[in-house]
Amino acid sequence: MRPRGHTATTLLVLVCLGAGLAVLQGFVGGGLPIHFGASLVAQVSGMAAGYGAAVMLILMSRAPWLEHGVGAHRLVRWHAWGAPPVIILTVVHAVAAVVAWALAKSIDLVAAIKGVLDLPGLITALIGTVILVLIGVASLRAVRRRISYERWHLLHLLTYLAVGLGFAHQLAGPDLVGRRWLQIAWALLYCYAFALVLRWRVFQPAFQLWRHRLRVEDVRHEAKDVMSVVMSGQHLDELRAEPGQFFRWRFLTRRTWRSAYPFSLSAPPTRHGLRITIKAQGDGTRQLFDIPSGTLVFAEGPYGVITRRRRRRPRVLLIAGGVGITPMRSLFEGIGLPGKDITLVYRASREQDLVLKHELDEIAERSGARVVYLVGPSSDAANDMSAHALNRIVGDLGDHDVYLCASPRLASRVRDSLMDDGFPRHQLHEERFSF
Amino acid sequence: MSDAALDYRRRIPRIARLSVTASPTLIRWTLRIVTVMLFGTATAIGVNLGIGAPEVSPTSVVNHDRVASP
Numbered sequence: 001m002r003p004r005g006h007t008a009t010t011l012l013v014l015v016c017l018g019a020g021l022a023v024l025q026g027f028v029g030g031g032l033p034i035h036f037g038a039s040l041v042a043q044v045s046g047m048a049a050g051y052g053a054a055v056m057l058i059l060m061s062r063a064p065w066l067e068h069g070v071g072a073h074r075l076v077r078w079h080a081w082g083a084p085p086v087i088i089l090t091v092v093h094a095v096a097a098v099v100a101w102a103l104a105k106s107i108d109l110v111a112a113i114k115g116v117l118d119l120p121g122l123i124t125a126l127i128g129t130v131i132l133v134l135i136g137v138a139s140l141r142a143v144r145r146r147i148s149y150e151r152w153h154l155l156h157l158l159t160y161l162a163v164g165l166g167f168a169h170q171l172a173g174p175d176l177v178g179r180r181w182l183q184i185a186w187a188l189l190y191c192y193a194f195a196l197v198l199r200w201r202v203f204q205p206a207f208q209l210w211r212h213r214l215r216v217e218d219v220r221h222e223a224k225d226v227m228s229v230v231m232s233g234q235h236l237d238e239l240r241a242e243p244g245q246f247f248r249w250r251f252l253t254r255r256t257w258r259s260a261y262p263f264s265l266s267a268p269p270t271r272h273g274l275r276i277t278i279k280a281q282g283d284g285t286r287q288l289f290d291i292p293s294g295t296l297v298f299a300e301g302p303y304g305v306i307t308r309r310r311r312r313r314p315r316v317l318l319i320a321g322g323v324g325i326t327p328m329r330s331l332f333e334g335i336g337l338p339g340k341d342i343t344l345v346y347r348a349s350r351e352q353d354l355v356l357k358h359e360l361d362e363i364a365e366r367s368g369a370r371v372v373y374l375v376g377p378s379s380d381a382a383n384d385m386s387a388h389a390l391n392r393i394v395g396d397l398g399d400h401d402v403y404l405c406a407s408p409r410l411a412s413r414v415r416d417s418l419m420d421d422g423f424p425r426h427q428l429h430e431e432r433f434s435f
Numbered sequence: 436m437s438d439a440a441l442d443y444r445r446r447i448p449r450i451a452r453l454s455v456t457a458s459p460t461l462i463r464w465t466l467r468i469v470t471v472m473l474f475g476t477a478t479a480i481g482v483n484l485g486i487g488a489p490e491v492s493p494t495s496v497v498n499h500d501r502v503a504s505p
Contacts, residue, residue, distance in 0.1 A: 171484065171485070171488035171489070172488065172489045176488070177488070177489055177490065178490060180485065180486070180488075181485075183484075183485040183486075183488040184481065184482055184484075184485025184486065185485070186485070187480075187481040187482070187483075187484035187485040187488070188477075188478065188481035188482070188485070189481075190481070191477040191478070191480050191481035191484070192474070192477055192481070194477070195473050195474055195476075195477035198473065199470060199473055199474075203469065203473070207466065210454045211454045211457075211462060212454075213454065213455075234454070234455055235459070238459055238462070
């Protein structure tokens with residue numbers, strides 16, 4: 001398997017190169033010599049925003065070469081970094097274009113707005129911009145905290161409509177007009193972006209539903225606010241899912257079909273069954289507790305790179321915090337090493353928060369693997385999860401691959417401590433989730 | 436029955452039964468062909484859109500040799 005870092009770097013270089021070309025075209029598209037002013041701002045920001053919107057679509061297309069090559073959490077991070085500038089550039093483009101129009105026609109701004117909106121494709125572009133701004137506002141941390149994941153997710157889906165509406169006027173922009181090959185390349189960029197989304201976000205899960213007929217077999221209570229969903233289906237081996245991976249699950253009931261939730265497999269997948277373990281984190285996830293048996297499941301995946309294929313060292317240390325145990329539970333059983341080479345460190349605030357403990361104990365007893373529970377307040381020295389403490393638990397930490405899945409705070413503390421201690425970055429594997 | 440939107444106890448239609456009997460190889464090749472067709476269609480649409488795009492920008496104005504673009 002090709003190292004993930006190389007794919008990510010290659011993609012990043014290509015994206016930056018494309019952005020550079022788009023901006024350059026924005027500069028020279030209006031002809032030489034370049035005159036600085038509102039029209040130049042409009043052209044450059046328009047080209048950059050148009051290019052950025054297509055890149056954002058591609059990053060979120062769930063194409064396997066992206067998900068496996070770059071990693072889901074990194075893609076989400078890139079998307080989170082890239083989307084705000086795209087929205088800001090779109091707004092800058094709109095404002096600068098109106099100002100440029102007013103200056104060119106020697107009219108006031110109100111008349112310029114009216115004049116601009118009379119042009120072909122500009123009403124739809126305005127609607128697209130408004131939708132993008134609304135999505136941007138809903139994604140601000142302060143606002144995001146106040147709305148449910150399900151509403152935010154639904155609103156986010158309108159991005160496709162917004163980008164599509166904006167595309168209508170792009171090919172007629174002065175930066176591309178008169179340059180046939182550029183217009184074709186631009187149209188292809190958008191068509192491929194939408195084709196990727198269609199292929200991997202719509203067709204693939206629909207196909208998997210048809211082929212595997214995945215459905216809920218049982219919902220089991222595990223602990224307070226935690227339950228496992230056992231699913232059965234056909235030909236599940238063809239999914240090639242591995243312990244440590246996750247899917248985005250959409251349970252097809254009237255109340256829950258609108259939202260797709262990323263949950264890890266909490267047991268090694270088999271030919272006929274998959275299992276996930278869920279902690280209620282809001283009204284949406286709580287609704288999943290009432291899913292009836294027989295509900296069909298629309299599953300996107302498998303995704304995630306914290307699999308046994310990432311292992312390079314002879315031993316592994318699995319670190320889990322809270323419900324982050326789910327992929328670790330799966331890896332604990334399915335990582336394919338002798339038990340003596342596997343250690344699982346499981347951190348929880350209270351004894352009753354230790355999810356799947358009986359299974360972990362059973363696997364440890366059967367395989368000879370070691371499981372260490374760190375329960376209680378983090379201020380307790382016995383619950384120290386620094387690199388030094390982990391080294392004390394496993395012996396030679398440098399001889400281990402570390403797999404990590406915990407809350408963002410705990411994960412960051414462990415990661416920082418390991419990095420500060422000089423632990424090699426390529427031996428640390430983690431998947432980060434957040435709604 | 437519960438609020439399960441799709442009830443698995445209903446008789447499986449013929450198209451769905453195909454999903455059980457089709458061999459993995461057939462499925463793999465079908466997916467490949469679908470992917471090629473999808474991107475072929477995307478290419479055709481993209482090239483068509485590019486070729487059919489305006490040669491003169493309706494959204495530009497010329498003012499002192501400058502082009503303004505909404």
